[in-house]
Amino acid sequence: MSSRTVIRGGLVVTASDELHADVLIEDGRVAALAASGTPAAGAFAAERVIDATGKYVIPGGVDGHTHMEMPFGGTYAADTFETGTRAAAWGGTTTIVDFAIQGVGRSLREGLDAWHAKAEGNCAIDYGFHMIVSDVTGETLKEMDLLVEEGVTSFKQFMAYPGVFYSDDGQILRAMQRAAGNGGLIMMHAENGIAIDVLVEQALARGETDPRFHGEVRKALLEAEATHRAIRLAQVAGAPLYVVHVSATEAVAELTRARDEGLPVFGETCPQYLFLSTDNLAEPGFEGAKYVCSTPLRPEEHQAALWRGLRTNDLQVVSTDHCPFCFTGQKELGRGDFSKIPNGMPGVENRMDLLHQAVVDGHIGRRRWIEIACATPARMFGLYPKKGTIAPGADADIVVYDPHAEQVVSAETHHMNVDYSAYEGRRITGRVETVLSRGEPVVTEREYTGRKGHGVYTPRATCQYLN
Numbered sequence: 001m002s003s004r005t006v007i008r009g010g011l012v013v014t015a016s017d018e019l020h021a022d023v024l025i026e027d028g029r030v031a032a033l034a035a036s037g038t039p040a041a042g043a044f045a046a047e048r049v050i051d052a053t054g055k056y057v058i059p060g061g062v063d064g065h066t067h068m069e070m071p072f073g074g075t076y077a078a079d080t081f082e083t084g085t086r087a088a089a090w091g092g093t094t095t096i097v098d099f100a101i102q103g104v105g106r107s108l109r110e111g112l113d114a115w116h117a118k119a120e121g122n123c124a125i126d127y128g129f130h131m132i133v134s135d136v137t138g139e140t141l142k143e144m145d146l147l148v149e150e151g152v153t154s155f156k157q158f159m160a161y162p163g164v165f166y167s168d169d170g171q172i173l174r175a176m177q178r179a180a181g182n183g184g185l186i187m188m189h190a191e192n193g194i195a196i197d198v199l200v201e202q203a204l205a206r207g208e209t210d211p212r213f214h215g216e217v218r219k220a221l222l223e224a225e226a227t228h229r230a231i232r233l234a235q236v237a238g239a240p241l242y243v244v245h246v247s248a249t250e251a252v253a254e255l256t257r258a259r260d261e262g263l264p265v266f267g268e269t270c271p272q273y274l275f276l277s278t279d280n281l282a283e284p285g286f287e288g289a290k291y292v293c294s295t296p297l298r299p300e301e302h303q304a305a306l307w308r309g310l311r312t313n314d315l316q317v318v319s320t321d322h323c324p325f326c327f328t329g330q331k332e333l334g335r336g337d338f339s340k341i342p343n344g345m346p347g348v349e350n351r352m353d354l355l356h357q358a359v360v361d362g363h364i365g366r367r368r369w370i371e372i373a374c375a376t377p378a379r380m381f382g383l384y385p386k387k388g389t390i391a392p393g394a395d396a397d398i399v400v401y402d403p404h405a406e407q408v409v410s411a412e413t414h415h416m417n418v419d420y421s422a423y424e425g426r427r428i429t430g431r432v433e434t435v436l437s438r439g440e441p442v443v444t445e446r447e448y449t450g451r452k453g454h455g456v457y458t459p460r461a462t463c464q465y466l467n
């Protein structure tokens with residue numbers, strides 16, 4: 001059955017263009033665009049017409065960093081693939097790339113299979129996987145080649161979390177050398193976890209147990225040092241590098257310096273680092289636990305460096321690192337010992353709106369909003385132009401966005417399976433109105449019309465941002 005939709009009269013915004021155009025969708029893909037009001041647009045015929053007059057028509061968001069139902073610290077991230085992808089859709093995100101995890105002593109294949117099993121048949125929107133490599137062995141390195149071939153083209157390593165996900169410099173170098181050969185992209189959690197663990201132990205011994213000490217021991221300098229080390233290891237290996245959740249001014253400076261040298265290094269930041277700070281971590285009555293994530297929130301003055309990095313393209317991507325833990329029963333595991341607070345924050349539903357607010361506030365331009373939230377993550381992770389833009393042939397993953405609507409963010413009204421919002425009470429201008437995933441309405445004028453199982457696994461090409 002052929003099904004056609006036309007979206008009429010909106011301002012189509014992509015990373016490269018803005019034009020008043022009608023968009024014709026056929027069989028789940030963008031078939032054509034034509035300037036609104038022209039005979040060409042008038043000739044678009046469809047069973048379903050969406051009036052986008054006065055609205056933006058933007059590509060669905062691509063969130064390249066989520067952790068649905070991830071095991072951490074003896075518990076699991078509270079969003080399943082079902083609830084997390086539904087919430088993503090509500091927030092205008094139509095693709096996530098989540099992280100499958102290799103257990104220590106296990107193969108990459110076992111980890112990947114386990115994540116496929118969690119996601120398959122449960123997602124409201126399309127998804128892909130990165131692979132967390134926590135045990136670099138000869139076998140693991142060979143498996144990396146196979147994964148790249150089947151569409152898992154990026155591998156995350158950790159310089160943090162000794163004894164859990166941690167890789168030493170030799171393991172990192174070996175994985176980078178392998179990636180240099182097979183086209184894979186190494187994603188790095190850049191914090192000096194060995195040094196941080198010493199500072200954690202010393203802080204706890206002094207009786208410094210409150211959530212705010214999480215931010216104090218995970219020092220900006222230790223993020224910068226690890227960022228520098230990762231950059232130089234990648235340089236030695238001849239591999240590109242993508243640094244996840246950059247939060248510190250000093251870490252941005254390392255990326256800027258390397259990029260000025262012409263190295264293929266990229267940086268991601270997240271809304272929590274752009275909009276929140278150590279002031280939140282210091283909220284009284286253990287409330288600060290809501291904001292415990294790693295890298296940690298920084299003092300507010302770091303935000304300016306992140307915004308600048310996003311404007312100058314020293315940072316290329318904003319993703320969420322969505323990894324929600326409920327305040328009650330999960331974050332509470334760390335009462336009396338901040339090191340036992342599960343690390344992670346909710347945000348998959350809030351990213352597109354918060355970044356639109358950044359447009360309203362003048363931090364970034366409208367096309368840059370789409371670039372950092374849709375187009376570049378799609379290119380970085382080999383999904384472009386299927387995802388991340390509105391062009392003939394692209395998947396019809398499209399959001400009708402009302403740039404004038406006012407909303408107040410709250411756990412009372414959000415759709416993430418978590419009992420608090422990190423942005424509770426924040427006023428935002430702009431709101432998602434309608435969301436299509438491959439032409440199917442997932443959200444229709446603020447009503448959920450999606451279904452679990454609509455979203456499919458999407459294998460990825462190698463990084464397209466290098467070309």
Ligand SMILES: [Zn+2]
Pocket residue numbers: 065067321
């Ligand atoms: Zn993460």
